[in-house]
Amino acid sequence: MWDAIRESSIGQIARLIFRRPDLFPYPEELASFELPASLNRDPSIAGISQTWGNSIASAPIQSPNHGAASPTGRQDPVLVDWYGATDQSNPQNWSFPKKVWITTQMGLYTFAVYIGSSLYAPSETQIMSVFNTSYEVAALGIALYVAGYGVGPLLWSPLSEIPAVGRTPIYIVTFFIFTWLALGASVVDSFGGLLVLRFLLGFFGSPCLSTAGATLDDMFAPWKLPYVLTVWSSSATLGPALGPIVSGFAVTKMGWRWSGWELFWLAAPIWLIMFVGLPETNPDTILHRRAMRLCACTERSDLTCDADVKRAHMLTTRQIVFDALIKPWEINALDPAVLYTTVYASILYGTYYSFFEAFPLVFTDMHGFNLGESGLPFLAFVPGLLIAISGYIVWFRLKAEPVMRKEAPPLYGFPESRLMPAVTTTLLAPAGLFIFAWTSRPDIHWIAPIIGLMVLFVSVVIAFQCMNFYIARCYPKYSASLFAANTFVRSTFAAGSILFSKPMYETLGVGGGVSLLGGLMVICAAGMVFLYLYGDRLRLKSRFAQSS
Known part of the structure; x- marks a missing residue:
């Protein structure tokens, strides 16, 4: 109970305002806590524990010098890590x-x-x-x-x-x-x-x-x-x-x-x-805060965490900005697999948001729904979502998880094999769009285009799951910036689709406009099959992907 309050924002703010370590204290801040031997400066006393009246604990670490002076006269950093495999401060060890x-x-x-x-x-x-x-x-x-x-x-x-x-x-x-x-x-x-x-x-x-x-x-x-x-x-x-x-x-x-x-x-x-x-x-933040508490209570400046050491030796600010903002676009330009996932995600997202403009034309103008009722067809996405996540979870449990448990990171096996659900359902997207397009008529019951929406949504959900997992495993070094760039592109495209969808539907008709989107989905479906069959070869030629 107190641990939960201490770790929350209200607990952290209370400790900061009142400047009282004894308010929701960490184990390191208790008078009875013993400093781990691995943090002693002198290796000759590595087996001796020290008790600090107002001390902070740290984890067993791999630091050969234990804070010994370097040839330049400066002490080498002692890395603060977890207290062991069962350390409850490690988010991986938290209770279910x-x-x-x-x-x-x-x-x-x-x-x-x-x-x-x-x-x-x-x-x-x-x-x-x-x-x-x-x-x-x-x-x-x-x-x-x-x-x-x-x-x-x-x-x-x-x-x-x-x-x-x-x-x-x-x-x-x-x-x-x-x-x-x-x-x-x-x-x-x-x-x-x-x-x-x-x-x-x-x-x-x-x-x-x-x-x-x-x-x-x-x-x-x-x-x-x-x-x-x-x-x-x-x-x-x-x-x-x-x-x-x-x-x-x-x-x-x-x-x-x-x-x-x-x-x-x-x-x-x-x-x-x-x-x-x-x-x-964030484990890096948790260990950073632990190291800060150690430094404050032991009056030592050599205690730090691995993430802080890495950041101290990072590139210049200009290079950091380049890696965060420019590198994703370079990878998109030079890596066909990444470019494909960005384009496909944008088309899926734009299609999804285009229905906010299509629904009034179909269900209000053609079928006489009022303002409140015209939003009800969106409920078609609920069964589509349930079918998609249920099928994906069952497949992952039976096929993917056993392989990942046995294979080494970061690929955890053959990543293209995890595109199989998307390959299997990829034609459902154009099929659902064509059903919606060709049944959006006053003389056809309104349930028909809603069925098309449900079919479409099964493919959309599974495609996003598979592509995101594929990028995370194949491009671990750049995955965060790639996801941010992907989000920017697909959101920008969706924002544009909201503005151009109604003029498109008014010019081509709902049937013509949605059929055009269906044609784009057919091309994207072919791309998914290509990535499944030849993704490993693309990774071997890529400067950015993990090939083994």
Whole structure:
């Protein structure tokens, strides 16, 4: 109980404000704690433990010099590590209920941010009337939100990897700002102000998109992580789908501001839960803080952690910025596998968001649904999601996990074999789109295009799971920056699709426009098969991929 409070943001802030180590103390700060022998400066007394009246513990480490003076007269650093294989400060060793609790918070957080993009959609008609704008201009409220959470990961992802910063402070600060921006978007009186707030909402909500996966990776073994990521990502997938349903009927009755109030009411309690119950999970940050406590209590300056040593010898700031912001685009330009996953993810994402413009044309204009009812077809994504994650989890348990347990990191076997679910279901995407396109007519029952949506969604969910896992295993050195770049591209494309979709559907018709998207999906399906068959050869020729 006290450990949970100590590790949360409220516990850390209380310790900082009151400057009392005895307030929610760490084991190292207890008077009875014995400093591990491996941290002694003198190897001759390595077997002797020392008791510090107000000391801090450290982990057994591999440091041959134990703080001995170097030829330059400076002491070599003594690395602070875990206290052993069962150290409870290591997120990998946390209890399963604690991991589930943190995963649940990440899911709620992600759901709140993602649903914020589409809660706005039913308000567009009233916003056009109130602010005297065109439909395309009103649609900027969704487009800028999506663009905001595409830009954000370029900052938040590398920032969360700094040991002195960590992940949880970024979550708490940015989501706090997000919550109050949601309130601001509910009471703003100018259209320009509303658009600015919508972009900032996406920007400050984006850490869940860029960093939540890393939080889960901190806690789970590589062969267990895909299960957790599959379940967690369902919250990101369902958010935009449920937004029009949640706000559609309310906006009809209460007005356009109601969608903003709903986002505020959802975000505020989730932020409070995270503030009192979300610990830091970044192992580098945990060890950095432990090393700082050791230095303070032992009055030694040679105690540090491995991540801090590496950062001290890192490249210049210019090179760090280059690796974070430029290197992903270089890899996209020179590596066909990465470029393909970026393009395919963008088309999938853009297609998903284009339906916010297609649904009113199909279900309102053709079938007479009212504003609230026109969002209900998004429920077709729910059975599609359940089928996709159930099938993927069963396949991973039977086929992938046994291999990963036996093979060495970082590839854990033959990574192309884990694209099999995507290859098997890749033609479902164009099939679902063609069903939707060719049945979106007044003389055909509305259930037919909804069935097409469900079929499409099975393929979309599995494709994202397989591609993300493939990139993480094949490009471990660059995976964080590649995911941030992928998020930026697909979010930018989705933001554009929100703006060009309605003119496209009005020009080509819903059938023609969606059929065009289906044709693109056929090309992407061929690319998935090619990657499955020849991905290993591409990796051998790549300067960036892990080939063995």
